[in-house]
Amino acid sequence: MLLDPSHDPALTSWVASAQAVGTDFPIQNLPYGCFRRIRRAGPAEPWRIGVAIGDQVLDLAAAAQAGGWSAEVAALLAPLAAGNLNAVMAQGSAARRVLRSALQAALKTGSAQQPALAPCLIAQADVEFSLPCTVHDYTDFYTGIHHATAVGKLFRPDNPLLPNYKWVPIGYHGRASSLVVSGTPIRRPNGQFKLPGTPEGAAPDFGPCRRLDYELELGAYVGRANALGEPVAIGQAGEHLFGLGLLNDWSARDLQAWEYQPLGPFLSKNFGSVLSPWIVTMEALEPFRVPFTRPEGDPQPLPYLDSAENRAGGALDIQLQVRIQTAQMRAAGEPAVALMQSNYRDAYWTLAQLLAHHTVNGCNLNPGDLLGSGTQSGPQPGQGGSLLELTSGGKQPITLPNGETRTFLQDGDTVELHAWCEREGAARIGFGPCSGVILPAP
Amino acid sequence: MLLDPSHDPALTSWVASAQAVGTDFPIQNLPYGCFRRIRRAGPAEPWRIGVAIGDQVLDLAAAAQAGGWSAEVAALLAPLAAGNLNAVMAQGSAARRVLRSALQAALKTGSAQQPALAPCLIAQADVEFSLPCTVHDYTDFYTGIHHATAVGKLFRPDNPLLPNYKWVPIGYHGRASSLVVSGTPIRRPNGQFKLPGTPEGAAPDFGPCRRLDYELELGAYVGRANALGEPVAIGQAGEHLFGLGLLNDWSARDLQAWEYQPLGPFLSKNFGSVLSPWIVTMEALEPFRVPFTRPEGDPQPLPYLDSAENRAGGALDIQLQVRIQTAQMRAAGEPAVALMQSNYRDAYWTLAQLLAHHTVNGCNLNPGDLLGSGTQSGPQPGQGGSLLELTSGGKQPITLPNGETRTFLQDGDTVELHAWCEREGAARIGFGPCSGVILPAP
Numbered sequence: 111m112l113l114d115p116s117h118d119p120a121l122t123s124w125v126a127s128a129q130a131v132g133t134d135f136p137i138q139n140l141p142y143g144c145f146r147r148i149r150r151a152g153p154a155e156p157w158r159i160g161v162a163i164g165d166q167v168l169d170l171a172a173a174a175q176a177g178g179w180s181a182e183v184a185a186l187l188a189p190l191a192a193g194n195l196n197a198v199m200a201q202g203s204a205a206r207r208v209l210r211s212a213l214q215a216a217l218k219t220g221s222a223q224q225p226a227l228a229p230c231l232i233a234q235a236d237v238e239f240s241l242p243c244t245v246h247d248y249t250d251f252y253t254g255i256h257h258a259t260a261v262g263k264l265f266r267p268d269n270p271l272l273p274n275y276k277w278v279p280i281g282y283h284g285r286a287s288s289l290v291v292s293g294t295p296i297r298r299p300n301g302q303f304k305l306p307g308t309p310e311g312a313a314p315d316f317g318p319c320r321r322l323d324y325e326l327e328l329g330a331y332v333g334r335a336n337a338l339g340e341p342v343a344i345g346q347a348g349e350h351l352f353g354l355g356l357l358n359d360w361s362a363r364d365l366q367a368w369e370y371q372p373l374g375p376f377l378s379k380n381f382g383s384v385l386s387p388w389i390v391t392m393e394a395l396e397p398f399r400v401p402f403t404r405p406e407g408d409p410q411p412l413p414y415l416d417s418a419e420n421r422a423g424g425a426l427d428i429q430l431q432v433r434i435q436t437a438q439m440r441a442a443g444e445p446a447v448a449l450m451q452s453n454y455r456d457a458y459w460t461l462a463q464l465l466a467h468h469t470v471n472g473c474n475l476n477p478g479d480l481l482g483s484g485t486q487s488g489p490q491p492g493q494g495g496s497l498l499e500l501t502s503g504g505k506q507p508i509t510l511p512n513g514e515t516r517t518f519l520q521d522g523d524t525v526e527l528h529a530w531c532e533r534e535g536a537a538r539i540g541f542g543p544c545s546g547v548i549l550p551a552p
Numbered sequence: 553m554l555l556d557p558s559h560d561p562a563l564t565s566w567v568a569s570a571q572a573v574g575t576d577f578p579i580q581n582l583p584y585g586c587f588r589r590i591r592r593a594g595p596a597e598p599w600r601i602g603v604a605i606g607d608q609v610l611d612l613a614a615a616a617q618a619g620g621w622s623a624e625v626a627a628l629l630a631p632l633a634a635g636n637l638n639a640v641m642a643q644g645s646a647a648r649r650v651l652r653s654a655l656q657a658a659l660k661t662g663s664a665q666q667p668a669l670a671p672c673l674i675a676q677a678d679v680e681f682s683l684p685c686t687v688h689d690y691t692d693f694y695t696g697i698h699h700a701t702a703v704g705k706l707f708r709p710d711n712p713l714l715p716n717y718k719w720v721p722i723g724y725h726g727r728a729s730s731l732v733v734s735g736t737p738i739r740r741p742n743g744q745f746k747l748p749g750t751p752e753g754a755a756p757d758f759g760p761c762r763r764l765d766y767e768l769e770l771g772a773y774v775g776r777a778n779a780l781g782e783p784v785a786i787g788q789a790g791e792h793l794f795g796l797g798l799l800n801d802w803s804a805r806d807l808q809a810w811e812y813q814p815l816g817p818f819l820s821k822n823f824g825s826v827l828s829p830w831i832v833t834m835e836a837l838e839p840f841r842v843p844f845t846r847p848e849g850d851p852q853p854l855p856y857l858d859s860a861e862n863r864a865g866g867a868l869d870i871q872l873q874v875r876i877q878t879a880q881m882r883a884a885g886e887p888a889v890a891l892m893q894s895n896y897r898d899a900y901w902t903l904a905q906l907l908a909h910h911t912v913n914g915c916n917l918n919p920g921d922l923l924g925s926g927t928q929s930g931p932q933p934g935q936g937g938s939l940l941e942l943t944s945g946g947k948q949p950i951t952l953p954n955g956e957t958r959t960f961l962q963d964g965d966t967v968e969l970h971a972w973c974e975r976e977g978a979a980r981i982g983f984g985p986c987s988g989v990i991l992p993a994p
Contacts, residue, residue: 246688247729252815265814272813277756278744282815283725283822287689287916288780297781299913302720302854314719316854338730338824339739339994365913371714372707373694373724374816380725381913382780412744412758471741471807471823472994474729552781552914 116210117397119537122219125231127164134530134540135162140213141353141388141542142195143167145237157240159190162388162542163217165234172230173216178223183212195243195389199352199477202334203392206352210393239291239387242355243331243478248284248383249468250327250359250482255458257487257495264503265367276409279459279467284359284482285380292544296360296382298322298521298551303364314368318551321363321504322519325485326432326495326527328454329357330461331389332479339472344417347462350475354395354428356386356527356544357482363498363518385480386527386544397536399423402460414470415463424460429453430486430529432495436514437522446526447511452488452495454529521550558652559839561979564661567673569606576972576982577604582655583795583830583984584637585609587679599682601632604830604984605659607676614672615658620665625654637685637831641794641919644776645834648794652835681733681829684797685773685920690726690825691910692769692801692924697900699929699937706945707809718851721901721909726801726924727822734986738802738824740764740963740993745806756810760993763805763946764961767927768874768937768969770896771799772903773831774921781914786859789904792917796837796870798828798969798986799924805940805960827922828969828986839978841865844902856912857905866902871895872928872971874937878956879964888968889953894930894937896971963992 115121116138122129123137135141141162146155160167171191179187186209189197198205216223252258255275262270274280290296302314303321333352336342342350359379366378402424404410417424430453433446459467464481485495494500497518500508507515519525529541557563558580564571565579577583583604588597602609613633621629628651631639640647658665694700697717704712716722732738744756745763775794778784784792801821808820844866846852859866872895875888901909906923927937936942939960942950949957961967971983 247727249818250815262814273752274756274810274813278811280811280815281818283727283818285689285725285915286728287918287921288914290780297914300783301913310715313851313854314716316856338732339991341742341994362913368716369720369722370814370816371716372704372812372816373692373722374812374814376691376723376725377909377913377915380915409755412755414758467819471743471804471819472730472739473727473819473822476729479729549781552783 113396116214116393117536119535123163123217124219124221124224125163125166125217127166130164132538133164134542135164136537137163137214137217138537139390139394139539140210141390141394142242143387143389144193144195144240144242147232147236148238157193159193159195161213162234166231167234167237168217168227169230169232173227176226176230178226179212182208196478199243199331199333200335202349206391206393210391241289241291241385242387242389245286245289245478245480246476248286248289248480248482249281250284250484251279251281251459251464252484253279253457253459254484254486254495256456256489256493257485257499260487260494260499264498277412279464281468282374284383288380288382290382290384292384292386292546294384295547295549297549299362299365299377299381300551301362301365301377303368319362319364320518322548323361323363323497324432324519324525325359325361326430327357327359327485328428328483328529329355329385330481331355332475332477332481335476336469336474338474341472342465342469344415344420344462344466347465348392350465351392351461353389353391355389356529356541358384358525358527358544358546359482360384361496384544384546386542388542390539390541394539395426395531398427398531398533398539400425400427400455411463414466420460420462424462425455425457427453427455427533428529428531433526433528434510435524436510436520438514439512440524444512446524450493450495450500452486452493454483454486456488457483457486519548521548523548555838558656558835559978561977565605565659566661566663566666567606567608567659569608572606574980575606576984577606578979579605579656579659580979581832581836581981582652583832583836585684585829585831586635586637586682589674589678590680599635601635601637603655604676608673609676609679610659610669611672611674615669618668618672620668621654624650638920641685641773641775642777644791648833648835652833683731683733683827684829684831687728687731687920687922688918690728690731690922690924691723692726692926693721693723693901693906694926695721695899695901696926696928696937698898698931698935699927699941702929702936702941706940719854721906723910724816726825730822730824731922732824732826734826734828734988736826737989737991739991741804741807741819741823742993743804743807743819745810761804761806762960764990765803765805765939766874766961766967767801767803768872769799769801769927770870770925770971771797771827772923773797774917774919774923777918778911778916780916783914784907784911786857786862786904786908789907790834792907793834793903795831795833797831798971798983800826800967800969800986800988801924802826803938826986826988828984830984832981832983836981837868837973840869840973840975840981842867842869842897853905856908862902862904866904867897867899869895869897869975870971870973875968875970876952877966878952878962880956881954882966886954888966892935892937892942894928894935896925896928898930899925899928961990963990965990
């Protein structure tokens with residue numbers, strides 16, 4: 111753990127809400143997002159990068175204009191002011207630390223920059239977001255071993271976890287074009303599926319998905335690029351990882367069951383995947399690094415997936431939660447209710463391992479590329495990170511506090527993902543919500 | 553078939569080589585590529601779009617400057633002069649036809665533009681290419697039923713073709729970042745594999761791929777975009793398809809066999825895929841449309857994958873060929889030799905069906921997105937579109953004319969894909985080569 115003064119839990123900000131109990135965005139966090147003010151009339155504002163602080167956004171376009179920065183920091187702020195986070199992501203960890211340090215100094219209690227920067231704050235309630243960066247390629251991994259086991263049982267009762275699972279960080283390519291930011295509604299997809307009891311040779315059915323599901327994931331964003339043909343060793347992975355957000359990988363289970371053999375999921379996944387607006391940097395997460403261990407009796411990772419640093423602190427202690435608000439709850443003014451909670455430290459592979467594996471064959475990753483963690487379920491039955499797990503494949507409906515039941519999602523259901531880090535002696539680091547509502551099929 | 557005067561086989565060009573016997577690039581073709589002159593010294597030239605004609609490239613940056621175009625054509629040439637083909641792809645078929653018609657008029661024998669455009673020609677031998685457009689997302693389909701059956705037999709002898717194959721155009725997401733242009737060498741990838749005879753529970757091996765293969769594919773480029781949530785009906789697919797190139801989907805068979813369950817191929821495919829530099833437009837291919845039919849007894853496509861237009865002319869009669877030149881052949885000055893030949897009309901699904909299927913769930917496609925056809929093998933044993941098929945999974949080596957044998961590719965092997973259309977009463981339309989050499993593992 112590379113803890114530095116930026117993690118001091120005693121640090122405070124002149125932005126009062128950064129000290130609010132339970133805030134996701136204290137001065138120790140400082141995640142990046144791409145935003146503009148919501149306009150009721152007139153032309154839309156340009157997108158630019160901001161940093162979350164309490165319930166405010168520090169507008170980095172305005173902050174760059176306000177001046178008072180070193181030449182090095184001003185050069186880093188220039189692309190951010192133009193809405194281009196990828197340019198900073200491309201520069202590796204030293205640039206990130208310089209920027210973090212400068213922004214923290216500017217926002218801390220007693221900063222001489224307060225008078226110049228106070229007018230650069232905008233309430234988060236007054237802004238809308240785009241994706242935080244351009245994602246050229248999106249890879250989805252499968253690191254939730256409890257999810258892989260539970261889902262494997264439904265598809266292959268005798269053989270839930272395939273022989274490669276404990277050796278290969280299983281992953282596949284996702285669709286980048288249909289990544290959308292939190293708050294974007296998603297239409298229920300149409301597609302082919304086989305209803306239960308349809309004979310094997312008979313025609314499939316076609317229509318709106320009947321088994322629509324969410325998946326609770328974290329998404330890691332790539333920082334510095336590697337060239338095609340040049341693997342990144344696990345010890346260098348930190349240079350190439352920028353930060354983390356939440357990812358809801360909406361899934362059409364009936365389409366998936368029918369289409370996925372032999373090349374994997376396709377239309378069951380690419381009708382939309384939701385990302386949270388804020389990217390929490392790897393630097394902000396440093397205090398929550400925990401040892402990476404393997405259960406007794408499990409194989410140790412191959413050498414290219416192993417390092418002392420990864421063993422000592424490759425895993426991350428991040429609390430994860432899914433909440434649902436049905437149309438009926440929304441009409442009644444009832445807030446979303448929690449469906450489950452799990453922790454990212456239970457993932458079977460660490461981010462450094464995913465990055466080393468992804469590039470070991472020479473595959474090139476670019477700044478802003480997204481690595482999904484796969485669904486993060488906990489070890490207990492109520493900790494499934496998808497409805498497929500929580501309802502045992504749709505066989506055991508769950509009952510919500512208002513008496514409604516669900517096997518899979520209904521039109522009008524809103525799903526929210528949340529994540530936060532908490533421990534003694536460290537400031538709470540939150541991710542902000544990742545949410546989306548289901549619209550009827552076209 | 554929408555044949556128009558642009559397909560008249562009697563048309564000739566003032567560029568003499570466009571009339572050479574066997575040329576890929578007569579005046580009826582006019583494919584687009586992104587190029588610059590090879591510089592031995594001094595700063596590199598900017599990339600710009602050109603059109604192939606005979607053994608020359610018409611430099612569209614120079615041609616735009618030369619003037620003599622209508623305002624409409626000049627507006628279309630402006631992004632092309634800046635190296636941006638995607639902007640024209642985005643506009644749909646009407647813009648493509650306007651441009652084709654203007655370029656053909658300019659290049660045809662007797663054109664008044666000849667004096668102004670003659671200085672805009674550059675010999676293809678003097679240029680280098682980048683990818684013809686920006687490919688944001690790459691989907692690889694699996695439409696070669698003879699390939700799917702042959703490969704299925706190797707993995708699942710009792711059950712070669714899965715029950716969904718004749719209903720679902722099977723596809724999966726590929727990696728866009730590692731798409732490279734013809735001529736780019738590829739390093740043999742390292743990765744995990746299980747050697748034959750390794751017990752199921754034992755550790756996998758790690759090292760350079762031992763079963764490196766090519767795949768003979770066509771790649772279709774998307775034209776006009778569709779918005780997320782808005783499917784494209786099969787009758788509208790033509791508006792959204794820009795053209796075709798060749799695609800070699802290099803494949804590491806040993807990595808693939810170990811990693812592909814349950815989410816599909818990943819590191820076995822994303823270490824590099826090669827595209828030919830030229831995109832042959834759908835307009836140039838019109839004379840080679842042929843009826844789409846299903847074998848007796850096979851199910852008819854579901855309604856969203858069926859149309860009268862698709863039945864009448866949804867398939868394309870394109871000859872495909874793979875050639876190999878080993879390092880030993882190269883040293884001896886021997887040219888590449890053909891390994892197999894097949895025809896794209898044997899594909900089980902048409903391009904219009906792929907586009908309708910890909911978007912039926914609301915997935916959004918963007919201009920320049922790539923749809924791989926999957927490996928195009930013919931029905932006969934010697935028509936496998938990969939070594940996996942030609943050597944029965946590496947069990948029966950093939951012998952080359954110089955006496956060398958191959959099961960899979962060796963370092964120094966160059967693989968070339970070729971494609972062309974020929975029939976009575978139409979000009980020959982060729983694709984130019986798609987080639988790549990294998991370098992040793994790092």
